[in-house]
Amino acid sequence: MSEEPGTLERAVEATLFAAETPMGVEALAAHLGGLAPGDVREALVLLEARYRNRGIHLVERGGRWHFETAPDLAHLLRREKEQVRRLSRAATEVLAIIAYHEPVSRAEIESIRGVQTSAGTLDVLMEAGWVKPAGRREVPGRPVIYATTPDFLDHFGLASRRDLPGIDELRAAGLLDPVDEALEAAMQFEPDEDSTPDDENLAD
């Protein structure tokens, strides 16, 4: 600040800094011992210019003045810390079932998986933005049905759901072979899952 600020300018600056609410010209003039509003206005204009390139701006809203963070730095006020986590086995399975069968209700997902699905699993998929509720099935109880989102296609690099390999392709790739128990153990099944296969099979 090469140029020395005037006394009034400094006083206005400090007063607005310490103020708990924005202040109008009259209020400032009164607070500073009954100054002429014109002088205060002049100081405000000077200050406004001084702060124009700074990280803080002096702004007027509805005749009242206050300091605020420069708009281009607003992101500094609310920082997001991202924590990347890999989707759990259970969540991946539920996601896969929704992707292949959508729209499906929770009961249908459970029936396909053969195990109960904890409430948190669907929440995680919705938090990730890959799954969304898609209305209700018009059957008794009107259960919520779920479907994948455009973000799901994005994240997994799919143009459409039709790009998902079909059952025959899965079989050809050996992905339908019974899972070796040792392998299954190595993949670390979630502890709350007990593999109790169910004969009912909606996928077929």
Add this chain to the structure above:
Amino acid sequence: MSEEPGTLERAVEATLFAAETPMGVEALAAHLGGLAPGDVREALVLLEARYRNRGIHLVERGGRWHFETAPDLAHLLRREKEQVRRLSRAATEVLAIIAYHEPVSRAEIESIRGVQTSAGTLDVLMEAGWVKPAGRREVPGRPVIYATTPDFLDHFGLASRRDLPGIDELRAAGLLDPVDEALEAAMQFEPDEDSTPDDENLAD
């Protein structure tokens, strides 16, 4: 502000302006996305100079930085309601003794003041956030010892405890040494003499 401020300078400025509590260099660097502390320190030095003549100052207190109004404008800004708690004489003396002698036990405070310290006095200082227990002295009875806090430095505008008014002179004059040590020095103590003269009468 003729000279254009740099990006980092603006970011540090906006962050400290928006912060509700003072921030250290490390905290600033982390908030700004893992910058080098050295760069942040450089920006702080620049900013401190920029604001030196303004109505607002950037100050360092105990390694943490914050903006505050310029001290010479105090008369303009004092509110009708006193925001600062008036401390009793006992409390101010106890605070000074803790600040200049820290860490110090209650018995040591009492031996300097020559009176018992009422329970409320230390409470008031701890409630104000200026004093905190700082462990125990490893002597018989293991008394709690007290020290000042970063908020104490903040409140009294001290960059560090070295800035306590007159602390160097007091130390040089031996006035921060215990009476026994000073007495020993003054009397050119003979080693065979009883080194614990009875001073209980005075300590009452």
Add this chain to the structure above:
Amino acid sequence: MNATDQPFMFAPDAGRQDADALYLELDGWEGPLDLLLDLARRQKVDLRQISILALVDQYLNYIERAGALKLELAADYLVMAAWLAYLKSAMLLPKAEQEDPSPEELALRLQLRLQRLGAMREAAGRLMGRDRIGRDVFLRGAPEGLRTDRKTVWRSDLFSVIQAYGQVKARTAPRIYHVANRPVMTLDSALERVSSMLGVTLEWMEIRDFLPPHASPALKRSALASSFVAALELTKRGRAEIEQDGAFAPLRIRRLKDAAA
């Protein structure tokens, strides 16, 4: 007046002209040491140069005149008064009769304590006089505040999804169980075989001798197990006996003499 060379001589009546001002209740002091410090300050000299003897007199004089003291509050002050009276008399005695610690030492100790208390009282004053937040300097009235939101970003990949689906399908697919047709020697045929072979001789026979000589290893294992069970069964029926010298030693069987084949 400079009392440096004669620390214990009577000082002029420093306190007396202010005696009326001093004539207050003791609430105004933070204990006897505080009152002493106040009196010492009235000598208007450096604390290192005060006359202890004068100070003692001022203190005793003050206590004497402060007649209407609250007794419980006064106790500390009276104890101090008694001690100071003792100190004064010791200081006035000839050196030779002085005890240990010497009155000089006691006086010096008192002086040192007053200096320290004085230093802290002054420091407290200077501390309180600094530019204090909320009184002289002010923080921003309405800071926006900084917030850090923690957000979890989930990661997965297409292969994991497809693989998971494959595993769900594989896990829940209807299963057909095939039981392989393995070569076995049933217990019945073993019984028949062992009892007919035992009928041939009364000698001990090793159990391995009962096994079909050209059988496959799998059938041999089954035959061994079945033959063993058959031998046990025959023994139970009293038609044969079994002996073995030790664990894993050859197992031998023979027909009992009186048993009918």
